[in-house]
Amino acid sequence: MPKQQGGRHLGVNRSLAGDILIFAVLACFGAFMLLPFIYAIAQSVKPIEEIFVFPPRFLANHPTTENYRMLSQLTDSLWIPFSRYAANSIFVTVVGTLLNLIVASMAAFPLAKYKFPGSGFLFHIVVMALLFTGPVTALPQYIVVAKTQLINTPWAVILPTVALPLGLFLMKNFMTQINDAMLEAARIDGAGIFRVFVSICMPLVKPASFTLVIFSFQSLWNSTGGAYVYEEELKLLPTILNQIATAGMSRVGPGAAAAVLMMIPSFLIFVLLQSRIIETMAFSGIKG
Amino acid sequence: MMSASRKRQRREWSLLSRIIRARGCYAMLAPFYILFFMFIILPILGAAFLSFTDFNMLEIPAFVGLENYARLFFDDDVFLIAANNTFIFAVITGPISYFACLIFAWLINELNPKLRAILTFVFYAPSISGMLFVMWGFIFSGDMYGYLNYFLMSLGFINQPVQWLTNSETVLGVVIVVQIWMSLGTSFLSFIAGLQNVDRQLYEAAAVDGVRNRLQELLYVTLPSMGPQLLFGAVMQIGAAFSVSSICMTLAGFPSTDNAALTIVTHIYDYGNVRFEMGYACAVSMVLFVLILSVNHVIQRIITRVADV
Numbered sequence: 001m002p003k004q005q006g007g008r009h010l011g012v013n014r015s016l017a018g019d020i021l022i023f024a025v026l027a028c029f030g031a032f033m034l035l036p037f038i039y040a041i042a043q044s045v046k047p048i049e050e051i052f053v054f055p056p057r058f059l060a061n062h063p064t065t066e067n068y069r070m071l072s073q074l075t076d077s078l079w080i081p082f083s084r085y086a087a088n089s090i091f092v093t094v095v096g097t098l099l100n101l102i103v104a105s106m107a108a109f110p111l112a113k114y115k116f117p118g119s120g121f122l123f124h125i126v127v128m129a130l131l132f133t134g135p136v137t138a139l140p141q142y143i144v145v146a147k148t149q150l151i152n153t154p155w156a157v158i159l160p161t162v163a164l165p166l167g168l169f170l171m172k173n174f175m176t177q178i179n180d181a182m183l184e185a186a187r188i189d190g191a192g193i194f195r196v197f198v199s200i201c202m203p204l205v206k207p208a209s210f211t212l213v214i215f216s217f218q219s220l221w222n223s224t225g226g227a228y229v230y231e232e233e234l235k236l237l238p239t240i241l242n243q244i245a246t247a248g249m250s251r252v253g254p255g256a257a258a259a260v261l262m263m264i265p266s267f268l269i270f271v272l273l274q275s276r277i278i279e280t281m282a283f284s285g286i287k288g
Numbered sequence: 289m290m291s292a293s294r295k296r297q298r299r300e301w302s303l304l305s306r307i308i309r310a311r312g313c314y315a316m317l318a319p320f321y322i323l324f325f326m327f328i329i330l331p332i333l334g335a336a337f338l339s340f341t342d343f344n345m346l347e348i349p350a351f352v353g354l355e356n357y358a359r360l361f362f363d364d365d366v367f368l369i370a371a372n373n374t375f376i377f378a379v380i381t382g383p384i385s386y387f388a389c390l391i392f393a394w395l396i397n398e399l400n401p402k403l404r405a406i407l408t409f410v411f412y413a414p415s416i417s418g419m420l421f422v423m424w425g426f427i428f429s430g431d432m433y434g435y436l437n438y439f440l441m442s443l444g445f446i447n448q449p450v451q452w453l454t455n456s457e458t459v460l461g462v463v464i465v466v467q468i469w470m471s472l473g474t475s476f477l478s479f480i481a482g483l484q485n486v487d488r489q490l491y492e493a494a495a496v497d498g499v500r501n502r503l504q505e506l507l508y509v510t511l512p513s514m515g516p517q518l519l520f521g522a523v524m525q526i527g528a529a530f531s532v533s534s535i536c537m538t539l540a541g542f543p544s545t546d547n548a549a550l551t552i553v554t555h556i557y558d559y560g561n562v563r564f565e566m567g568y569a570c571a572v573s574m575v576l577f578v579l580i581l582s583v584n585h586v587i588q589r590i591i592t593r594v595a596d597v
Contacts, residue, residue, distance in 0.1 A: 013491075013495060013500060014502075019398065023399060025395060026396065026399075033411055033414055033469065036424055036427070036469075039423050040420060040423050054433070055438055055442070056434075056435055056438050103319045106316045106317075106319060107319070107321065109316060110314075111317070114313050116309075116310030117303060117306055117310070122321065125329070127523075129324070130527065131523055131527045132328070132577070132580070133531040134531070135532075135534070136531045136573070136576060136577070136580070137327075137328060137332065137573075138553075139556050140331030140335035140570065141331045143335075143345070143566060144327065144330055145327075146345065162320075163324040163326070168324075192312060194312065194315075197316065221418070238418065259422070259423070263416075263417050263420055266416045267409075271409060277477060278480055278484065279481070280481070281474075281482075282484065284477075284520050285478070285482065285514075286516055286523065287519075
């Protein structure tokens, strides 16, 4: 595959001048995309007198780790230990991501490879539901969560994300590509649907699993818990970091440091698994 | 000859036996669909029901008929502002973000694999950066530390700082810029993948047929074979364009000056989470649902006509 693409690269209708022009355009817009990141990193290493210097300077003159140290001091002096918020976020992220992967894959497999009454309809409503993003359904969802006993437990954050349509949608489209002969062979050997799913299907859809893990991870990791958890012991990392950052002008530096630290895990996972994601998204289409 | 009723009976029996035979399938679907019903379907159905009631979360909902809807269209000027803002917002960000996803994915795909990987990350990063968009607040800040103001003033474009986030004429523009910055997400990745999957031989065949440059390749070869991805991208971008809320509330404040950054979703938040007028908030939600579904219906039709799906 890569060799083929390399061959196309300077193949028909290609010129070096065209490539340079394209790169120049992308570099300009890329700089715009990176602006807030550069700004956040620069703010996080500025000594306090540079943050309030006029005229404002974009980059730091004398970079320092002062803000990161101040952030760790601030987090040490919290009423509830900082590790508690971190543990809450890690719990919600890890459990939520795993559940999402297992539950979505389990439902995707029969939809992709079996025909049974209602299969078309069940997939169709999931495709429709792709339209309704979190904020749109937030209020009705809040009423449901509030009427069950889930409110103010980590499950109020986890369970709604497990039911998100995107996971099932991506897994189903990827699983449709599996060769039927392999599944048939296992079925003839007497394996039930669940056995076929665990021992044949799942190992074949690793790229899609990784993709689902990334989407799920970053949405749960950035989740503030909103109105679903209100007890201090249950609050999540973004909530407390926002509190630290918005506590006043002198917190601009540590706030930027917190923002920089929070985005590292999501970015790291994406960079490590990028090629797998692209592979999965190739099957993300909707047939009209 | 079998009588009609016996035929029907046999059909019912065979349906039942097909259901029983597929019980393993249903068992595997159950966990997802139970949660999906509870957290997506039930909320939507519940909101439809509650939109005809007066409900404050504590007392039992009282049926009020179409009162909420009447109030919404005839008696709530603020809702009309919200609807208007959401509409302007969606009409601008929806198409721009959709075409930005497509054009950037296309341009990135023209480069060699190493550059492609780096640039994919650069353009995708904003959509997974969580709350990092608050940094735009500093860039657009109206005080003397605002970078954009400083930059424009030192170049002589403006004489005094512009209150980007509190001036009702500029705030929606700022929110639009930030939303577009964040919008290269799932659909963008889907387009990049779709582009890489187009059969290479098609390009060579097209060159023989007289396709002379990259733009013609895009129009005559690439887009027609990316139909399914184009539809998926549209669904994701329509959903995002109509649901903007946290950017508005964080950057422009809540409530914003003259409600200039009020959208339908922040209006729902106002009535639902602040005033606890759930019945009314649900009516607003229903209007939004219907709006999104109908826009989606129209757009999907247009795309199926452009590409072979």
